[in-house]
Amino acid sequence: MGSAKTAPRVVLACGEVRTSLLPALQALDSRAAAQLLGLRADERVLLSERPNLYGRSPDTLTGVDCPLPSANGARVRAVGTVAARAALTEGRLLQTSAYFKMPATGPDHRQPWGHYLVRPGVVEPFGKLPHEAVAEGVLNGGRHGDLDVGLIADGLHTRLLRHPLLDHRPPLRSRPTRLRWVALPADPGAGPSIERFTLAEDELRTVRLRVPEGTTGEGLAGLCDDLALHDWLLTTVVRILDGIRLGAGAGAAGAPPSRQRQGQRQGAGEELPAVVRALRPTVDHLLHLWMPQARVAQDLAPLWDALEERPGFTRQWQTLVQRIRDQLTLHAIPSPHREADMGP
Known part of the structure; x- marks a missing residue:
């Protein structure tokens, strides 16, 4: 969860993943997967055939300026960009995820958008961040108007389901799942750990992690994508x-x-x-x-x-x-x- 030397220490990363069966009778091959996941014209889709067929879209950024959810009722405004991406495994399982990381402190006043755009996937608080309270607020779901990273993941998921490649004839019945996660700093010298993994109602799972400084937001998102995929498989079967x-x-x-x-x-x-x-x-x-x-x-x-x-x-x-x-x-x-x- 580290950052550049000139920036404040990152103390919180958050994200949410949507996982579902692709609504198509046949699995998509790599060429069709690239068409589905081509979210940006200026960046190519990442495709891999080992150890399984996998495609991942380039990241897209969504600008946010809103209060943060908080378990203790504190009202902290934050501004920045949330990164979102989509992935397709074996042409069959679709995932969309959105995530961001937060430093311990941010500017006291709103900066021009250029300041935030050069920090992709970073959301900065106004002043000091109560990271423990915000982490619990994210997991519990905030109030209306609070930053909701799940809405961004869900919006991307809905967008992809409208793609003309899909015939909406899935080979079996299933339900999508949501995995909401937060990662906080581990104690000095400690390795990564899972503090809590919860199966909640309405297909929601929540995960609270502790990770060493230097763990990247992209690495955390990849771990939680993998966890969400295998949890969906277990749940569905x-x-x-x-x-x-x-x-x-x-x-x-x-x-x-x-x-x-x-x-x-x-x-x-x-x-x-x-x-x-x-x-x-x-x-x-x-x-x-x-x-x-x-x-x-x-x-x-x-x-x-x-x-x-x-x-x-x-x-x-x-x-x-x-x-x-x-x-x-x-x-x-x-x-x-x-x-x-x-x-x-």
Whole structure:
């Protein structure tokens, strides 16, 4: 979270990420991804094929001049620019994120816009920044009119969903998630740590981090993009499995009760296509996307190690994947009841 020697020390970084399934029947290839993510004519889209297909837009800047959210009710005005960008993973998962960092102190009076434009992704307070109170205010959601970085991420997400490349025929049902994060300075000599990771209502997750001085805002945004992507995968696959009443008969794939009863009267033969049809899009479009730390800065990699211990992201994912494979294997084996029903 360091900055140039002539600038005040950075004491807070904040951001928010939107993650969703791209509303398209087929995944986009690298050329189409570049078209979707081409937010600026003066900068190219970053494309990568290793370790997976990934595209990231150039940053765009949004000027802000408004009060900061604060947990203790303090009214601190801030001016600057919020950086926003979009990313597409394997042509299938769309993410938009917005983030900024803040110094410990700022000018006492508003400066010309040129002063802020040469500091991209920096929002300066008027006077001293109560960074602990502002961090909690950001995580809790501020009052109307306060700086809301989520609105910027959401606006970019909405803009991309209107792109003519998208046919709005997603291969499976899912919901977008939001991950809101703040990063505060770690104690001298301490490494990065996750103080709190919370699953809130309305698809919101909140993360409070401690990071050493010198951690860049872009590195933090990349870490939180990665965390948001894998949290979305876990959430979506859990819901898919919860929506399938495994072993409950023909209506196992979420059919209304009347259809379930009808399926049970027709025999177990109807169960096979229902469960397979429900699980196949997960296998085709989601299971290969799990790749933690693929693009996380090396100095922030220990944070993923902590998540693997508790709550155990990959451990839960492997359990879900095994459940899916077990169900597909079971339904590939001929059932004795089904063979009896097909007999003379």
